[in-house]
Amino acid sequence: MVKTILYILNPEKYFENVVKIFRGMADLHVIYVTTNKPYTHIMNLFKQEGLAVEKIFFVDCISKEVLNTLPAETENCMFVEGPQDIVGISFAINAGIEHMPGDKILFFDSLSTLLMYNDEFVVGRFSNFIVNKLRANGVSGVILALESDFEKDILKNVQSFVDEVIKNVKH
Amino acid sequence: MSSIELVSGIVQVVVLFIAAYFSYAIHTHNRVSKAWLAVSTGLVLMGLHRLFSLLVGMGALPGQSIDTANMMDVGLPLIYSLLLAAGLMYMKGNFERFEILESRAREKFKAFHKSRKGK
Numbered sequence: 001m002v003k004t005i006l007y008i009l010n011p012e013k014y015f016e017n018v019v020k021i022f023r024g025m026a027d028l029h030v031i032y033v034t035t036n037k038p039y040t041h042i043m044n045l046f047k048q049e050g051l052a053v054e055k056i057f058f059v060d061c062i063s064k065e066v067l068n069t070l071p072a073e074t075e076n077c078m079f080v081e082g083p084q085d086i087v088g089i090s091f092a093i094n095a096g097i098e099h100m101p102g103d104k105i106l107f108f109d110s111l112s113t114l115l116m117y118n119d120e121f122v123v124g125r126f127s128n129f130i131v132n133k134l135r136a137n138g139v140s141g142v143i144l145a146l147e148s149d150f151e152k153d154i155l156k157n158v159q160s161f162v163d164e165v166i167k168n169v170k171h
Numbered sequence: 172m173s174s175i176e177l178v179s180g181i182v183q184v185v186v187l188f189i190a191a192y193f194s195y196a197i198h199t200h201n202r203v204s205k206a207w208l209a210v211s212t213g214l215v216l217m218g219l220h221r222l223f224s225l226l227v228g229m230g231a232l233p234g235q236s237i238d239t240a241n242m243m244d245v246g247l248p249l250i251y252s253l254l255l256a257a258g259l260m261y262m263k264g265n266f267e268r269f270e271i272l273e274s275r276a277r278e279k280f281k282a283f284h285k286s287r288k289g290k
Binding site for chain 1: 199269272273275276277279280281282283284286287
C-alpha cells in the first residue's frame with residue numbers, strides 16, 4: 001500500500017533508527033534525500049551495516065554547502081546547492097519520482113535540518129508539495145524529523161497530511 | 172495639479188508599493204532568489220520617487236533644496252533602474268539554472284535507470 005510515513009526519531013539513536021527503517025525497504029528503489037550528511041558518509045555507514053546500496057539514488061543537499069572539495073558525482077548521486085535550495089531539491093525529487101525505475105520510495109532525511117535553513121512556512125509548503133506529489137504518483141515516502149521538533153507547529157501541520165506518524169521505531 | 176493628475180498619482184504610488192510587496196513575497200517564497208530583493212528595493216524607490224513628485228506637485232513640500240530635488244529626479248531613477256536591471260538579469264540566470272537543474276536531474280535518473288537495467 002502506498003503511504004507516506006513521518007518518523008519522529010530520538011537524536012541519540014538516529015542512525016540506528018535509519019538503518020532499522022531501511023531494512024524494511026530492501027526490495028525497493030530508494031530516492032534518498034540527505035540534508036545533514038554527505039552521501040559518501042551514508043553509503044559507507046550503510047555498507048558497514050550490510051545494507052545493499054545498489055538501489056539507492058542519493059540527492060545530496062549538504063556536500064556542496066560544507067565540503068571544499070566535492071566527492072565525484074557518481075551515477076547514483078546528484079548534488080543540490082544546499083538545504084536552502086528548496087527549488088533544486090524539488091526538481092531532484094520530482095525527476096526521481098518520475099524516472100526512478102520500478103517500485104520506489106522517497107526517503108527524506110530530514111525535515112529538522114531543512115528547518116535550520118528555511119522558514120517554517122516554506123518547509124511546510126514544501127512538505128505538502130512532496131507528500132501530494134508522492135500520492136499522485138503512487139510512490140511511498142518516509143520523512144524523518146527529530147523528537148525535539150515534535151511540538152513545533154510545522155511538524156503538527158505535516159502530521160496532518162501524512163498517512164501515518166511513528167514516534168519511536170520499534171527495536 | 173488637476174484632480175485627475177492627483178488621483179492618478181495616488182493610484183501610481185499605491186500600485187508601485189503593492190508591486191514591491193508582491194516582489195518581496197516572491198523572495199520569501201524561495202529565499203535562494205536574493206535578486207528579487209533588488210527588484211523589491213527598486214520598486215520601493217520608484218514608489219518613493221513618485222510619492223515625492225506627487226507631494227511636490229501638490230505643493231506639500233515647500234522650500235526643498237535643489238540638492239534634494241536633484242537627488243530625487245536624477246539620482247533616484249538611476250539607482251532604481253540599475254536595481255531593476257540587475258535584479259532581473261540575475262533572475263534570468265536563476266531561471267536558466269532551474270531549467271538546467273531540471274534537465275540534469277532527469278538525465279541523472281534516466282542514467283541510473285539504464286545502469287540498473289544492465290545489471
